[in-house]
Amino acid sequence: MSACNSIAEAVWKDIKSTRSVTHDQLSILHFLFGKNFERATRIVDQRGVKRISGEPSGRCVFQVVGESRRKEEYFCFAEHYCACYSFFYDIVNRGEQLCCKHQLAARLAASVGACVEVNVSDEQLAILLSKL
Numbered sequence: 001m002s003a004c005n006s007i008a009e010a011v012w013k014d015i016k017s018t019r020s021v022t023h024d025q026l027s028i029l030h031f032l033f034g035k036n037f038e039r040a041t042r043i044v045d046q047r048g049v050k051r052i053s054g055e056p057s058g059r060c061v062f063q064v065v066g067e068s069r070r071k072e073e074y075f076c077f078a079e080h081y082c083a084c085y086s087f088f089y090d091i092v093n094r095g096e097q098l099c100c101k102h103q104l105a106a107r108l109a110a111s112v113g114a115c116v117e118v119n120v121s122d123e124q125l126a127i128l129l130s131k132l
């Protein structure tokens, strides 16, 4: 599990430095994350990742649209947390996956610069986060 995680971290770092994804990187991410990665790329293609940044601190949280018909949005920290059901069930409880598709989508969008950027005041961000 942790070896996978450090491979993934290295790939994200490369993508971030070039702002693009090579075929090899896609293969690795697909190998590590499988179907979740396919779902994440679909979310990014639909511009479904918002990055909400607080000013002046620069602290940010992602808001990622889900794939169900209701199009609900989940607050998500790319590395540590997502508000969706799968995060609690598959990742925290069962430890079967490294992260959920929303976290992957946030990671991918941030790395290639495909987020919809939203700026709010730090107060507004604090209010958003207090509702998590």
Ligand SMILES: [Zn+2]
Residues within 6 Å of the ligand: 074, 076, 082, 083, 084, 085, 086, 087, 100, 101, 102, 103
């Ligand atoms: Zn999620």
